[in-house]
Every structure is written in structure tokens, then in C-alpha cells.
Amino acid sequence: MTKKWILICALAAAAALAGGAWFWATHPPAYVTDTAKLIDHHFVVAAYTVTWVIQLSYLTWVGLKWCAQKQDAARLKHEGHSID
Amino acid sequence: MKKNAIGLYAAVTVALMVWGFYLAVFVAPNDAMQGEIFRIFYYHVPSWAVAFTFFAVSFIGSVGYLATRHNHPGRAQIFDALALSGAEVAVVFCTVGLTTGPIWGRRAWGIWWTWDPRLTTTLVLWLIYVSYLLLRRFAAGPQMQTLAAVLGIFGALDVPIVYMSTRWWATQHPAPVFFGAPGSGMAWPMLRVFFWNLGAWFAWGLMVLVIRYRVERHRQKIAECEAEAALHEA
Numbered sequence: 001m002t003k004k005w006i007l008i009c010a011l012a013a014a015a016a017l018a019g020g021a022w023f024w025a026t027h028p029p030a031y032v033t034d035t036a037k038l039i040d041h042h043f044v045v046a047a048y049t050v051t052w053v054i055q056l057s058y059l060t061w062v063g064l065k066w067c068a069q070k071q072d073a074a075r076l077k078h079e080g081h082s083i084d
Numbered sequence: 085m086k087k088n089a090i091g092l093y094a095a096v097t098v099a100l101m102v103w104g105f106y107l108a109v110f111v112a113p114n115d116a117m118q119g120e121i122f123r124i125f126y127y128h129v130p131s132w133a134v135a136f137t138f139f140a141v142s143f144i145g146s147v148g149y150l151a152t153r154h155n156h157p158g159r160a161q162i163f164d165a166l167a168l169s170g171a172e173v174a175v176v177f178c179t180v181g182l183t184t185g186p187i188w189g190r191r192a193w194g195i196w197w198t199w200d201p202r203l204t205t206t207l208v209l210w211l212i213y214v215s216y217l218l219l220r221r222f223a224a225g226p227q228m229q230t231l232a233a234v235l236g237i238f239g240a241l242d243v244p245i246v247y248m249s250t251r252w253w254a255t256q257h258p259a260p261v262f263f264g265a266p267g268s269g270m271a272w273p274m275l276r277v278f279f280w281n282l283g284a285w286f287a288w289g290l291m292v293l294v295i296r297y298r299v300e301r302h303r304q305k306i307a308e309c310e311a312e313a314a315l316h317e318a
Contacts, residue, residue, distance in 0.1 A: 062295055083309050
């Protein structure tokens with residue numbers, strides 16, 4: 001997987017996450033009948049969203065690191081060295 | 085074959101995450117005391133469980149590195165990669181716990197943070213392992229891995245203190261839900277959802293850990309190759 005594809009996947013995941021969080025926040029369940037319950041709902045959405053932002057950001061960072069290493073490995077191979 | 089197995093594992097993990105999310109949001113009943121805000125539990129507690137497990141992995145890696153660095157350098161590098169990847173993924177899960185906790189606390193307690201023993205020891209744990217990662221990132225030289233292994237072992241000693249803090253001291257943080265005082269525990273409809281999410285987050289964590297481990301092993305091989313190339317040129 002190339003750097004470009006990792007960035008495209010990360011952007012798609014970020015867009016899906018933002019859209020999903022917005023939809024979930026603006027469509028509370030039926031038991032949300034007052035302001036206090038609505039704030040609770042928004043806090044739950046925030047906690048779940050933050051969790052995925054952290055996890056997917058880290059996964060993207062590891063993916064980009066992997067790509068950079070693949071380039072290094074290709075350069076070394078081009079120079080006649082072998083990485084086993 | 086290997087690629088198919090990895091793809092299948094990733095697909096099962098994603099399916100587990102989706103199923104866990106569905107159960108946590110749409111199926112689990114609201115808590116009688118806290119209402120909907122309790123649903124943060126299904127992400128918050130599994131994150132800690134995974135973080136503590138991976139801190140243990142890092143501890144094993146650090147001990148293994150120190151034990152094998154003189155006699156089995158090749159094996160020591162494997163342990164070192166395990167220690168680093170365990171610590172890094174554990175810090176990610178620890179960050180999730182330290183972020184979702186205050187979000188939950190703000191609604192449940194009315195405050196974002198308090199310096200009670202559980203929260204303070206947890207923050208210290210996070211800081212120790214962040215310093216471990218900074219050491220790995222910015223220090224150089226032959227002693228760096230040894231220093232990092234010692235710091236990793238030192239940091240892991242805080243894990244049992246964090247775990248026992250709600251038993252040893254009076255804390256703002258709630259008493260343990262599992263293995264706590266008589267009467268602690270959860271009703272089955274909630275427990276079932278918790279176990280699904282626990283399994284899902286462990287599957288996710290393991291996947292990320294394996295990816296990070298492979299990246300680190302690859303980096304070690306590149307560094308070794310570059311060192312050999314430099315030696316030939318000199």
C-alpha cells in the first residue's frame with residue numbers, strides 16, 4: 001500500500017467518522033426527552049468519537065512509517081544491499 | 085495463504101468492532117443511576133484492559149532484552165521490538181482511557197479531573213511510558229536500548245499500583261466493578277455487551293500490535309543493513 005492510498009483511506013475514515021458522529025449526535029434515541037439527557041448523549045458521542053480519532057490516527061501514523069521504511073528498503077536494494 | 089489469513093483476521097476484527105458498537109449503543113440497557121452516559125464504560129474499561137495487557141507485553145520484552153542482549157543479540161532485538169511495540173500501543177490505549185475518563189467524569193461527577201490516587205497514578209503511568217517513547221525516539225547510541233528496557237520495567241511497576249489504587253485508598257473514582265467488594269458486578273445484559281467489546285478491543289489491539297511489531301523489526305533490519313553498508317564504505 002502506498003503513502004497516497006494510506007492518506008486516502010485515512011481521509012475517508014475521518015470523513016466517515018465525522019459524518020457518523022454528526023448523525024448520531026443529531027439523532028438521539030427516543031429516551032432522550034430533556035436537555036440533561038441530550039447533553040449525556042452528546043458526551044457519549046464525544047467519547048466514542050475521540051476513541052476512534054486516537055486509534056485511527058495512530059494506525060495512519062504506523063502506516064506512513066511503514067511506507068517510509070519501504071522506500072528506504074527499496075533505496076538500499078537499488079544500491080546493491082539486501083534486507084532479509 | 086498468509087495474506088488471506090491476515091485479511092480474514094482484520095475482517096473478523098472489524099466485524100467484532102461493529103457488533104460491539106451496535107450492542108453498546110442500541111442493545112445495552114441504560115444504567116439505573118447514570119443513564120446513557122454509562123455507555124462510555126463499554127469503550128473506557130476495555131481500553132484499560134488492553135493497555136494493561138500491553139504494558140505487560142512491554143515489560144516481558146524489556147526483561148527479555150536485558151536477559152539476552154549479551155548472549156543472543158538476535159533474540160534481544162526481537163524482545164526489544166516487542167517491548168517498543170507493546171509500550172507504544174499501550175500508550176495509545178492509555179490515552180483513550182485518559183480521554184474518555186474525563187468526558188465520563190464531567191457528567192458523572194461534575195468535574196473533568198481530580199487528583200485522586202487512581203487518576204494520579206494513571207497519569208504518572210502514562211507520563212513514564214511517554215518518556216520511554218521519547219527516549220526511544222530521540223536518544224542514540226548503544227546504551228539507549230538498555231536504558232529504555234530499564235525504564236520500561238520501572239514503568240510497569242506502576243501498573244499494579246494503578247490497578248490496586250481503588251482498593252488501597254479512598255478515591256473519587258468508583259470502586260472496582262469486577263473482583264471488588266461483595267455486591268459488585270454487573271447485570272448479565274450489560275456484562276454480555278462488555279465482554280463483546282472487550283473481545284473486540286483485544287482483537288483490534290492485537291492487530292495493531294502485530295503491525296507495529298513488524299514495522300519495528302523491519303526498521304531494525306534496515307538499520308543493520310545501513311550500518312553494514314557504512315562499514316563497507318569506510
